[in-house]
Amino acid sequence: MPAERLARDIRPPVRIAHLGLGNFFRAHQAWYTATAPDAARWGIAAFTGRSRPLATALTSQGGLYTLIVRGPDADRLEVIGSVAEAHPGDDIASWRTVLTRRELSVVTLTVTEAAYRRGRGGGLDDTDPDVRADLAAFRAGAPMVTVPGRLVAGLNARRLAYGGPIAVVCCDNLPGNGTATARVVLDFAGAAEPALLPWIRDNVSFVTTMVDRITPRTTPEDVASVAAAGRPDEVPVVTEPFTEWLLEGEFPRGRPAWDAAGARFVSDVTPHELRKLLLLNGGHSLLAYAGSARGLTTIADAVTDPTCRAWLDEWWDEAVRHVPLPAAELTDYRAALLERFANPRIRHTLAQIAADGSQKIPIRVLPVLRGERAAGRPATGAIRALAAWITHLRGQGAPITDDGAQPYVDRAASPRDVLTLLAPDLAADRDLTAKLDELT
Structure with a gap:
């Protein structure tokens, strides 16, 4: 008998809305929701960033999709049903x-760091043309394209409909992501509809989280492998066995039993957030730029390259000094990262990780660079990561896919000029700029 496409008649009731329907969300938050013991009560209405094909494909499958959990030796297939x-x-x-x-x-x-449209001080960038267009669209009742604009439009509709309190849960790699989301939302609301501000403050909880699960792009071979297993699926997702989710904040209307699925609720996410942001994400960025410049393609390629591995250890030796967790825990985390990075069956491309570096470098690398220089240390690992990004801006290695990169590309011939734009407080450090010149 031919294999049947994924389909269903009964769906869980929608009690969660998600913005940023993509592979990471489907491997992470949707998986936790589907795995929770009360999953039948918590359906998700998920919205893509802008595109239609993924939404169309999922709708044709009743919201179902296959999660390919790819270990070093074999795959495990799970059908996820939380997207209603x-x-x-x-x-x-x-x-x-x-x-x-x-x-x-x-x-x-889950919309990526760049989508929050933050200015240099962390507030809403009101000079961004899309933000300005969305402010005008909000007043005219027209469609909006930015994440802050869409959030405010949805919250305003909820206010007018007396929908009641709600929790907003950011799952992107921003320090203090709950506070960061609250700030751009309040900034947009203050500019668009000041009457909305007190309602948001009284009714919206902004939850801070730390998320972790490596999720590479799905390939045609992945689609074929699922079909060969008797589960035709246009949009399967590949992920690793490891997953982690820490949350800090209030849920005024309840939430799924994510903790029963392995999520942890803590009083302060910050130390764990720093651990992941600096060691995993910072390590990823270093390998993405330095590894692709050496002709490598994937994280597994880069971490098994002796030169890249030495640079990664150098970076981690500096970064751990700025993570307020026990040394033994950090040592164990580094060992686990090496095992995860080296999984040859997870094809996590350096080009994918290299995207949006102008948003990632300031939060993944600069905190360590500042801390090391303030302590009088050479910061060689952090400088190397920054230098690798500058060579990327010059066209070496992975292609540039970064809407905010052009001002840096224009200055890439001079590392000092890049640093002046990126971190003016560091540009006067002559030893630092000399080392950047040497490495680029």
């Missing part, structure tokens, strides 16, 4: 409608 509705990101009418539902309790986000 899939919508394209430009369907603003459905977004507003979903947010007005009184039974909706949670909004989650």
Whole structure:
């Protein structure tokens, strides 16, 4: 008999809205929701960033998809059923409608660091043309394209419909991501509809999280492997066995039993967030730029290259000094990262990780660079990571896919000029700029 496509008749009721329907969300938050013991009560209405094909494919499969958990030796296939509705990101009418539902309790986000449209001080970048266009669109009742704009539009619709309190849960790699999300939302609301501000302060909880699960892009070979196993699926997701989720904050209308699925609720995410941001994400960025410049393609390639591995250890030796966790825990975490990075069956490409470096370098590398220089140490590992990004801006290694890169590309011939734009407080450090010149 031919294999049947994924389909179903019964879906869980929508009590979560998600913005940023993509592979990481489907490997992480959707997986935790599907794995929770009360999964039958917590369906997700998920919206893409802007594209339609993924939403169309998931809708044709009743929201179901296959998660390929790829270990070093074998795959494990799981059908995930927590996505009850899939919508394209430009369907603003459905977004507003979903947010007005009184039974909706949670909004989650996986939209990348750049999507929050933050200015240099962390607030909303009101010079961004898309932000300015969205402010005008909000006043005119027209569709919006930015994440802050869409969040405020949805929250305003909820306010007008007396929808009640709700938790907003950022799952992107931003320090203090709950506070960061609150700030851009309040900034946008203050500029667009000041009457909304007190309602947000009284009714919206912004939850801070730390998320971790390596999720590479799905390839045609992955789609074929699922079909060969008797589960035709247009949009499977590949991920690693490891997963971690820490959350800090309040859920005024309840939440799934994510803790029963392995999530941890803590009083302070910050130390764990720093651990992941500096060691995993910072290590990824170093390998993405330095490894691709050496002709390597994947994280597994880079971490098994002796030169890249030495540079990674150098970076980690510096970074751990700025993570307030026990030394033994950090040593164990480094060992686990090496095992995860070296998994040859997870094809996590350096080009994918290299995207949006102008947003990532300031939060993944600069805190260590500043800390090391303030302590009078040479910061060779941090400088090397920054230098690798500068050579990337010059066209070496992975292609540049970064909307914010052009001002840095224009200055890439001079590391000092890049540093002046990126971190003016460091540009006067002559030893640092000399080392950058040497490494680039």
